[in-house]
Amino acid sequence: MTGVVVVGTGFGCVTHVRALQAAGFEVLALVGRDPSRTAQRAAAVGVPHACTSLTEALSRPGVDAVTIATPPHTHAALALEAMRAGKHVLCEKPFARDPTEARALLDAAVQAGVVHLLGTEFRYDTGQALLARAVHEGAVGEPRLALFLLHVPVLADPDAELPDWWADADQGGGWLGAHGSQVIDQIRVTLGEFATVTASLVRLARTTTADDGFVVHFRLASGVAGVMQSTAADRGPFLIETRVVGTAGSAWIDGLGAVVSVADAHGTRPLPIPDDLRTPPGSAPPRALLTTTYEQMIGHGLDLGPYTRLAEHFRARITGTTPPPGPAPATFADGVADMAVLDAMRRSAAENRTVAVPSLG
Amino acid sequence: MNTGPGAVVVGTGFGCLTHVRALRAAGFDVLALVGRDPEKTAARAERFEIPHAFTNLAGALAVPGVDAVSIATPPNTHAPLVLEAVRAGKHVLCEKPFARDAAEARTLLDAAKRAGVVHMLGTEFRFAPGQALLTRLVRDGAIGEPRLATFLLHIPLLAAPDADVPPWWSDAAQGGGWLGAHASHAIDQVQTTLGEFASVSASLPNVGAHAWTAEDAYLVHFRLHNGCVGVLESVASDRGPMLFATRVAGTLGTAWAEGDRVRLADADGTRDVDCPPDLAVGAPDPPAADLLHSAYDLLHSTGIEVGPYTRLAERFRARIDDPGVALDPEPATFADGVATMRVLDAIRRSAREGRSVDLLR
Numbered sequence: 001m002t003g004v005v006v007v008g009t010g011f012g013c014v015t016h017v018r019a020l021q022a023a024g025f026e027v028l029a030l031v032g033r034d035p036s037r038t039a040q041r042a043a044a045v046g047v048p049h050a051c052t053s054l055t056e057a058l059s060r061p062g063v064d065a066v067t068i069a070t071p072p073h074t075h076a077a078l079a080l081e082a083m084r085a086g087k088h089v090l091c092e093k094p095f096a097r098d099p100t101e102a103r104a105l106l107d108a109a110v111q112a113g114v115v116h117l118l119g120t121e122f123r124y125d126t127g128q129a130l131l132a133r134a135v136h137e138g139a140v141g142e143p144r145l146a147l148f149l150l151h152v153p154v155l156a157d158p159d160a161e162l163p164d165w166w167a168d169a170d171q172g173g174g175w176l177g178a179h180g181s182q183v184i185d186q187i188r189v190t191l192g193e194f195a196t197v198t199a200s201l202v203r204l205a206r207t208t209t210a211d212d213g214f215v216v217h218f219r220l221a222s223g224v225a226g227v228m229q230s231t232a233a234d235r236g237p238f239l240i241e242t243r244v245v246g247t248a249g250s251a252w253i254d255g256l257g258a259v260v261s262v263a264d265a266h267g268t269r270p271l272p273i274p275d276d277l278r279t280p281p282g283s284a285p286p287r288a289l290l291t292t293t294y295e296q297m298i299g300h301g302l303d304l305g306p307y308t309r310l311a312e313h314f315r316a317r318i319t320g321t322t323p324p325p326g327p328a329p330a331t332f333a334d335g336v337a338d339m340a341v342l343d344a345m346r347r348s349a350a351e352n353r354t355v356a357v358p359s360l361g
Numbered sequence: 362m363n364t365g366p367g368a369v370v371v372g373t374g375f376g377c378l379t380h381v382r383a384l385r386a387a388g389f390d391v392l393a394l395v396g397r398d399p400e401k402t403a404a405r406a407e408r409f410e411i412p413h414a415f416t417n418l419a420g421a422l423a424v425p426g427v428d429a430v431s432i433a434t435p436p437n438t439h440a441p442l443v444l445e446a447v448r449a450g451k452h453v454l455c456e457k458p459f460a461r462d463a464a465e466a467r468t469l470l471d472a473a474k475r476a477g478v479v480h481m482l483g484t485e486f487r488f489a490p491g492q493a494l495l496t497r498l499v500r501d502g503a504i505g506e507p508r509l510a511t512f513l514l515h516i517p518l519l520a521a522p523d524a525d526v527p528p529w530w531s532d533a534a535q536g537g538g539w540l541g542a543h544a545s546h547a548i549d550q551v552q553t554t555l556g557e558f559a560s561v562s563a564s565l566p567n568v569g570a571h572a573w574t575a576e577d578a579y580l581v582h583f584r585l586h587n588g589c590v591g592v593l594e595s596v597a598s599d600r601g602p603m604l605f606a607t608r609v610a611g612t613l614g615t616a617w618a619e620g621d622r623v624r625l626a627d628a629d630g631t632r633d634v635d636c637p638p639d640l641a642v643g644a645p646d647p648p649a650a651d652l653l654h655s656a657y658d659l660l661h662s663t664g665i666e667v668g669p670y671t672r673l674a675e676r677f678r679a680r681i682d683d684p685g686v687a688l689d690p691e692p693a694t695f696a697d698g699v700a701t702m703r704v705l706d707a708i709r710r711s712a713r714e715g716r717s718v719d720l721l722r
Binding site: 235243249 | 569570582
């Protein structure tokens with residue numbers, strides 16, 4: 001068995017613990033700030049030990065790896081502590097406070113010689129993975145224009161309960177970091193690296209410093225132009241569109257599902273789902289774990305299948321065994337690249353101008 | 362015998378399909394048609410029962426009883442026609458895109474003002490019930506402060522690489538392309554519904570890989586002076602399913618159009634907004650199929666613009682009869698043409714230079 005410590009009692013319990021267990025890890029300890037909440041939630045997901053510090057958890061025998069699901073501004077200290085203890089690390093996104101911190105974490109991981117992965121589980125979402133593959137295989141010809149839109153009402157109620165950090169831009173909160181970082185990774189995987197971004201942050205329902213929506217016009221190094229736009233506080237009907245338009249046709253994901261279709265000169269058809277892109281079915285976490293609006297927002301269970309696949313990759317890299325099928329997982333190097341894009345978007349929004357994304361050699 | 366103002370229509374395409382029908386419905390007496398090709402012009406004049414056909418505007422202006430000229434020719438030909446008409450003291454209704462650039466638009470506005478004639482722009486969709494109602498709703502505060510606006514349209518009209526468009530249309534230098542043809546409406550809608558543009562960041566791709574210098578798609582991120590941000594995005598060559606979204610999210614709710622139906626979602630739920638009688642228009646009136654030749658002509662095959670264009674023509678007539686008459690919705694004048702051209706110029710510059718472009722108030 002590969003022993004793992006999970007840091008974070010929210011998304012850590014709702015998703016990490018369950019995915020790690022499904023991937024064959026032994027989850028030895030849960031780390032949280034509040035002793036009674038941590039103990040209670042560890043018990044709810046069958047984790048034997050509850051700790052209030054990572055140091056305490058790392059002192060337990062059999063720990064090979066650490067997964068981190070805490071607010072973004074706390075990632076660096078935790079990841080560094082784990083890597084200095086020689087543990088493999090899987091860290092949530094948004095990865096770090098800024099590109100400099102992200103780079104320091106990547107350097108530390110390389111130096112420590114540990115496995116380092118980023119929690120971008122949606123690389124394993126069947127629809128997203130299939131769209132990326134179809135585009136790479138030329139299904140739309142040369143991609144020219146792309147849309148990534150998601151309007152949902154989950155935070156439309158101004159009284160929706162959120163963790164303190166989430167409502168605070170200085171602590172890495174907000175919808176651009178939470179959702180935008182996933183989309184950034186999806187765009188990089190599907191279409192390639194970013195060249196420039198022009199971004200605006202939106203506050204619909206929130207009176208806090210963090211955004212609950214964003215609009216970004218991006219240009220990629222390949223010349224593809226696109227929009228990534230989302231809000232978590234739109235009371236209107238869902239608006240969900242993931243579409244790539246190219247010289248030979250268009251490809252799109254049906255909602256948030258697994259069906260990807262292509263329309264070209266020969267007509268419109270759904271693509272068959274290859275076995276290697278199927279993931280285990282998702283399932284909602286125990287109800288006892290979903291107490292706040294935020295936990296309900298992250299507790300839809302749709303990500304359990306993709307996260308399990310990510311955890312399987314993590315385990316295969318640790319044990320040196322054959323990886324499961326499907327795309328390569330994101331590492332801290334992707335964390336550095338994603339942070340460079342996120343940082344450029346934040347600067348663009350703050351300064352009302354187009355910002356070039358530095359290319360990372 | 363018609364006793365309304367006498368009108369000359371310049372342009373045998375959209376001029377016949379829409380202007381002639383709308384002007385007549387508003388009580389104008391269409392006295393002459395002007396076109397470049399003598400045979401086509403004579404044939405079309407006969408078909409539409411217009412008494413005179415000319416190959417130049419000067420001849421038409423000499424017909425007794427001409428009070429007004431409506432211009433439906435390629436954008437790079439508008440200026441000399443408008444100037445000739447206003448110098449002859451005629452009232453002018455001119456199609457959009459209004460001019461080659463904002464500077465030319467300004468000279469047309471100045472000339473019309475000097476001549477003291479009524480000047481209007483062919484932005485008929487101000488009178489489309491859905492758009493007019495959405496504008497009224499947002500301006501009346503139904504969604505609180507508007508913060509995020511989305512205007513999307515993907516259609517397959519020009520998807521074929523050899524899609525048939527008028528020669529001027531495929532040429533960026535002659536004012537062709539999808540931006541001018543379609544975005545002029547959307548820009549006018551943003552300006553009437555939400556406010557003035559502060560900055561734009563744009564891409565103008567040719568998605569369908571046509572051998573044109575003009576674009577078949579546009580993608581614009583915008584920021585308004587009031588802080589509202591959004592996206593104007595459209596592709597005329599998308600083989601995928603049609604995508605329509607006209608939606609404004611604000612601090613209190615979201616309003617959107619579904620065709621001519623307008624809906625509102627706020628803390629009290631989701632509901633239809635009734636269209637008041639003053640915003641209703643006649644049913645779509647498709648032109649005869651044999652009048653539609655090119656793929657581009659198919660844009661007008663539904664006849665949805667005839668009802669709104671009739672409202673516009675009625676306002677043109679009302680202002681000719683009484684220049685001070687109050688009208689709601691207010692029709693667009695050459696001043697709006699200048700404002701829209703400034704935004705179009707900024708969008709083109711942004712796309713060319715790969716950066717956002719600011720617009721001063």
